[in-house]
Amino acid sequence: MPTPSTTTETVTLTIDGQTATVPKGTLVIEAARQVGVMVPHFCYHPKLTPDANCRMCLVEIEKMPRLQTSCSTQATEGMVVKSSSSVQAQEARKMVLDFILANHPLDCPVCDQGGRCDLQDFSHEYTATSSRFQELKRVFPKEYFSPLIETQMNRCVQCMRCVRYCDQIMDVKALAPTGRGTLTEIKAFGAHELDCEFCGGCVQICPVGAITSRLSMYEFRPWMLKRTDSVCGYCGDGCQITFQTKDNALIEINSTQGSGRNNGDLCARGYFGYHVSEHPDRLTLPLIRKGDEFQSVQWEEALELVGQQLLDVKAKYGADAIGGLISGRCTNEDIYVFQKFMRGVVGTNRIDSSARYGHLNGVHALQRVQGTHRWSVSFEDIESADTLLLVGTNITETNPITGLKVKEAVKRRGAKLITIEALNPAIGSISNIVNLAQQHLGVKPTGFSTAILGLLKAVVEQSILDAELQGKAPAYFNAISARLQALSWDAIFAQTGLASDLFTEAAQVFGQGKKVVVLVGPGVLRSEGGFGMTMNLMDLLLITGKLTNPGCGLAPLAEENNDQGAFEMGGTGAVLPGGTSLGDPAVRENLSKAWGRPIPDTPGSSLPQLIEDAQQGKLKALFVVGENPLASLPPSSGIHSALEKLDFLVCQELFLTETAQKAHVVLPACSYAEKDGTFTNTEGHIQSVRTAIDMVGESRPDWEIFSALSVMMNNPMEYGDVKEIGKEIRNLLPGTRTLGPAPLPAQPDSSAIARYVTTDYQRDIAPRYQLPVNDAATDEITLQVSQSLFHSGKFSRKAKGLLQVEATGKIYLHPEEAARRGISDGDMVKVSNSLGEVLTPVGLRERIPQGVATFPEHFDEEIRQLLPYKVDPETQVPYYKLARVHLKKVVGS
């Protein structure tokens, strides 16, 4: 649907006798929907451009010759439309149905769509009981299509919605309508099975049962399903999902068109990754270590032991000998109660969450420069931006739905896209955002910081500067200019391979933007210097005068579904709920008054600090909730020896993870499908998570376990249900009151900006504005351990659907890079550096730049031993995603 112009010009028309006033440019079919007239259709979909191929939506329009397709006709002033009141239109629709039913099989009883099928509904409405056609129906031979998606082409009504969705929305173009006329059939490529993003969009958008999901095939009838609206638990996009359950079993997930932050679109993880909650390996009872073995016990025994042990450690070594670590996959309520438990009951601020792995870099940069801990933009601002800058996002694989917003802005609304990505423009089986870029600055994953400086240098050289701010803070501008002048274009070229004119062009495009959004991804946030790079991007927005303009801002992308919430709920030690500082006595006093418990004034500590203290014997007990640091961090972080030195390790988990296997007590928690609560997505939107299935075994929601422990420790924090926690949070934090459909994005705080440009920038401008040392040997390759589209952490490896698409790790190389080294697809190679060596198979991908290899982090059990570990001095974020390695083909493979 073409976007109606933003002006409020309206037209008034009559549809079936009812008057509708709609914005100019609205399609007749949409205008009709607004006054409650449902015009039947197959090929029309609000997300797609009109195709008018199915002819089902014909209406009579006065003064127009012949019937018109209402899906491709714009409403005009005074138009008189007849839909159900037109005999002629009704007859025409009957004929269209007759043509469709001439070939459509009557296999509704075995069709998964039966009961929610548009064709079934319309056939019923138009009582198409007889047919003029006596010929045989067309029959396509049944072909295997893909492991997750089933096609039954005899049922196809050839509306081309799936093909158009795959192209227009997803930009994947994996579906081919082959042949012509009535024999048109949706296929992949030749006889090959489908190889695509597996977003499930074609399944969701098919009006009939031609494309269905194989994961739920033949398991349900739609009217047996119970619907539960919730939020996806994989990435930071925070997509609305609807669990469809039958007798407490998860049958399928879908997302209602137009609802949620995702507008009904999902990715492979969201659509096919729901089996985690029902995995047979789920923990059902608390476990207590007896020697080398675990013994199942009842809750009372386990809780008593944990409570007693924590009290003992506290009595013997002090409260700060106890640390806590919680996952950003937990709900806000869980994280809030956890930090309240640790601060108020245990008496320590030594807690951390998975936001530490990278999201904190973004949040701290926002807080420092613009005084907010949330984006100052929303998804709508991305869609309506006129210029977008993506830095190190690999957005298709990390945050696919935010990626769809970028595609919408660029493909449909003509936004200009500048990308600084470690990707080559290349067509592949999944979409590639840099193919859409007007200005692509391709660098290695180690080159982001230099490329950002290059862009800044070009901006300064072109004088694309905010004169007003420059007048107010000349020293800030001069300091930046002087440092950028000291960097030579030759040095920038040497590190990025990009000449100065590329940066100049990109800077000009950036400077011309009125609504500019900068998206920052894990390539920046999770690699060395991440905080400095994010700060430099803030500088870029600030000196060009964009930062404070409406619709402009920096948007760091969160990897886990509630990384943002983990920060806001006080899940990182030095930050109290609401993003306020632990160091502020007034804040502390307010909070301890509200809680009725003192808040310790000891410093909070980060995960790297906890590891170090455990190694030195200063940390004696660790409470790990939903995190798996043994599998997340590389051995070079010292996590193994740290955990071994602990006197007491408690893990609260869904599965017996690597870390849980080392624990003294394992408490079974329930997954997001079994509890209520809220998640805060990457843009700061708080959304409700709802219970879809019963708790598995004896597992309990995380908050309930903390609450029970507090009782065991004689310092009870009791909550009747999750709503009480929500209420407490809302009373405490005014900013979280905005649970609802459209929160306004945070506004940059001018006093914070003023503080930054006058004094605060001086603190670290020197290290931020210098080029990194480039010490790569010539035959070395930069290995990036990165996120794959088909997985999320190690968690999704329990999802059988996703394992059908990607089940093992491979090291991916550019075909030419591989050819130069005599390596071909599928060969085994030895990957080595000073930290170790690993054997792994090779895969080839044209999107990977030369001199770079990537490996999916979800399968990094072995390869992570090659990763060096470094901690950000400012934000304490551990960096361990990049390594320099040698590659050698294993002879005989």
Next chain:
Amino acid sequence: MLLEKFKDEVEEILSRYPVKRSALLPLLNLAQREEGFVSEPAMRDIAKVLELTPPQVFETVTFYTMFNLKPIGKFHLQVCKSLMCALVRSDDVVTWISKKLNIVPGQTTADNNFTLSVVECLGSCGTGPMMQVNDDYYEQLTEEKVVRVLDDLARDGNCHLKSGPFMFPTTSGKSR
């Protein structure tokens, strides 16, 4: 690789169009001219040059009956099945050929000499029923005529009953 072998010609084709994907049909023609059919590697190569996905090339190939997705015999018998020819019994032409060569549409004879296809209108409606054999037209077909064409082709590799096609000369003097 096809595109390396005919680098100059590919570049000349690409230079004709302001939008890259417009060059799809000429490139497919080139691929078919080279191999007799459009192979999967050729489709992948073309997709890469035109910045399309392989399924997008594949769907175009399947739309046109003139493109073959399988290797074909030495002579490709393409019988027009569109309305005009059908009215003057083009299906009889198919039957005569089937009887003579013992193949049905879509098949190739065992000696790899003939492949039979039925195709959409070839623009020779005034002279139907008709068929195209490789680049030549044979019009106003009768059973006798069909048998003679097939015999001549099998024996001599040529038949003087052919009547076309008539190509417009290009600027370079060669016909395309």
